[in-house]
Amino acid sequence: MINLRQVEAFRAVMVQKTITRAAQTLFVSQPAVSRLIADLERRVGFSLFKRHKGRLIPTPEALALYEEVERAFVGLDKITDSAREIREFRTGRLFLSCMPALALSLLPQLVNEFSSRHPGITVSLQAHSSQRVLEWVATQQCDAGLIGMSIEDPAVSLVPLVNKPLRLVMPPSHRLAAKTEIHVHDLEGEPFVSLGQVQDVRPIIDKVFQDAQVRRHMRIETQLSSVACELVLSGAGVSLIDPATAKSYDHRGLVSRPFLPEIPFQYSAVLPAFRPVSRLVEEFLGEVQRRLESLLAPEAITFANRQPKKRH
Missing domain, CATH: 3.40.190.10 (Periplasmic binding protein-like II)
Structure with a gap:
């Protein structure tokens, strides 16, 4: 079976034209590149290069194979770019369901600023009663919810954010x-x-x-x-x-x-119990907690240090 390292060596030689430069781009020795090319030739069953006056000349079969290799590498490049955009929050969607008390007070400015920092992210914010928010999270119709009530539901995890009296x-x-x-x-x-x-x-x-x-x-x-x-x-x-x-x-x-x-009142985030928390959700909820703490000045507790509490 052809392996990726053999294909990388072949592509490097086609692009760089020489074994020496190909080895430099791959950070390996020249003999290693030559060995990879020889292994690939054995796998495909035909010669890839001919030597003429010290130069490597690709065979017609090599040129045909290179077209397929380039198409594959373009796909890999797209995957790499997509992964980078996801890592840097340049693409994606954040679905939020929130109690009206926060949707009408704290969140408008926060969501606007969060969206401005991550222009590739589309934020969907739905305002519902805490009970309806709980239902949306439990059925995974949204990524996270913000509520102001006590819950007992095995389908969600509760993350206390701020507790402050009425x-x-x-x-x-x-x-x-x-x-x-x-x-x-x-x-x-x-x-x-x-x-x-x-x-x-x-x-x-x-x-x-x-x-x-x-x-x-x-x-x-x-x-x-x-x-x-x-x-x-x-x-x-x-x-x-x-x-x-x-x-x-x-x-x-x-x-x-x-x-x-x-009379205590607790603001909490709710998350689907059986789905990992994305980095995007974690960053947003951390910002919600910091804003609530700043607004209401409770004791400082960071979101990163609070583990979701699964209700049984």
């Missing part, structure tokens, strides 16, 4: 805006915009108020933190929402304050 948001003219932190008892009878029942954190919020025996005036429910903020801006009441969304509404004039007792 914030209470209110208009700047609100009676509680002057306080540095808000206790649950401060909200007795307060008009309240609540996250909907399907939100993972909703039962926890309800339990905090029940344990404290504090009655809220439950005016409106909504599934999205951003909609809750818009309702608060319109004067519908106060609301407890995730900290990234609260931060993103600073420029809209909303005031957010720490709430006691603290």
Whole structure:
């Protein structure tokens, strides 16, 4: 069987015209090249070169074989170029599914900057509820997801990114805006915009108020933190929402304050459990975590040091 080294030697001689220069390009000795050519001739069953006045003259058979060799090497060059583009993130596609709280606050600028750094990469960003994000990742319809809920699903792996308490948001003219932190008892009878029942954190919020025996005036429910903020801006009441969304509404004039007792909220990445994480996904999620840490200033934890936790 013909081997690749024999073909490389043949191609080098055809290109360089002499055994000496061919040996130099291959970083081997001249006898080694001559031996490879002789082995190839035995394999193919015909002569490849004739010597004339100290020069190597390719035979017609060698010229015909060289055309095939060049076509093969062009294919190899394309494979090499493709591998280089993949390695350097110059080609590819990144499919992301994300909870609206991040899709509407943190991710637009981050995705734009990431895409600018990697212009060959196409980013697809879909905003869904955390439950739907989980379903998309579990069925491998996307490369990674970002959620804000606890999960138990053997089809996905969970990578905790940042854990930070919920914030209470209110208009700047609100009676509680002057306080540095808000206790649950401060909200007795307060008009309240609540996250909907399907939100993972909703039962926890309800339990905090029940344990404290504090009655809220439950005016409106909504599934999205951003909609809750818009309702608060319109004067519908106060609301407890995730900290990234609260931060993103600073420029809209909303005031957010720490709430006691603290209600933890964890942002997590979810990945398909039985598929290796690509370098592209790893870089993107690392950037998401760094931005969240910078935005919310939690304890520093790098994505590279966090191993996905498979749920059983």
